[in-house]
Amino acid sequence: MNYKVVDLDSYYRKGVYRHFTEDCKCSSSITARIDVTDLVAYSKAKGTKFYINFLYLLSKVLNSRDDYKMNYLWQTNEVVCYDVIHPTQYIFHEDTETCTPVYTTYYEDYETFYAQALEDVEKAKETREYGLDAANHPNWFDASFISWLSYDSLNIELPDGYLYYLPIVNWGKYREENGRLLMPVSVRMNHAIADGYLIANVFRLLEKEIGAFCAE
DSSP states (O other): OOEEEOOTTTOTTHHHHHIIIIIOOOEEEEEEEEEOHHHHHHHHHHTOOHHHHHHHHHHHHHTSSGGGGEEEETTTTEEEEESOOEEEEEEEETTTTEEEEEEOOOOSSHHHHHHHHHHHHHHHTTOOOOOOOGGGOTTEEEEEEETTOOOSOOOOOOTTGGGOOSOEEEEEOOEEETTEEEEEEEEEEETTTOOHHHHHHHHHHHHHHHHHHHHO
């Protein structure tokens, strides 16, 4: 795990950062539907799992810009930007109706990531332990699939959440609308390091990456 310490005096959002860490401590979230028609078709044609393909593209998007890789280290009172962030995915156990967190390493190479993510999922199916270990996984972001519902909105509240800067991303079932498959995606970020533009940009980048991925 490597990171650089952010110089808040020269940080390009220092005014916004000061306001949302001192005057108005809060987070911001957006839910929108993205078109996954081509990614669903691609996954079926290639015999790969749509879920892992989307997780790869989401991880790629969030690693494409420093704003999405920042965190606050309370131990040293520093704001840092990680070189890379990885997804914490979740496996749902039907028999116990509980989840197991799965720490998957992000690799820019798709084939490597896919194989590793698939192996991680299979291993997680063998346990019923919650196994959350955030202390040893500081640069992992939360990526959770709500498979039972194609929802319209989602909001996550964190007590003292103004200290948590990494993205929290949820997505639900896709559904057909006017001949296209649209999937709800929710992105929550701390307002100190991300505003509406930066959060909306995640959706824009996702659709761009989906298009490029399916065109290969």
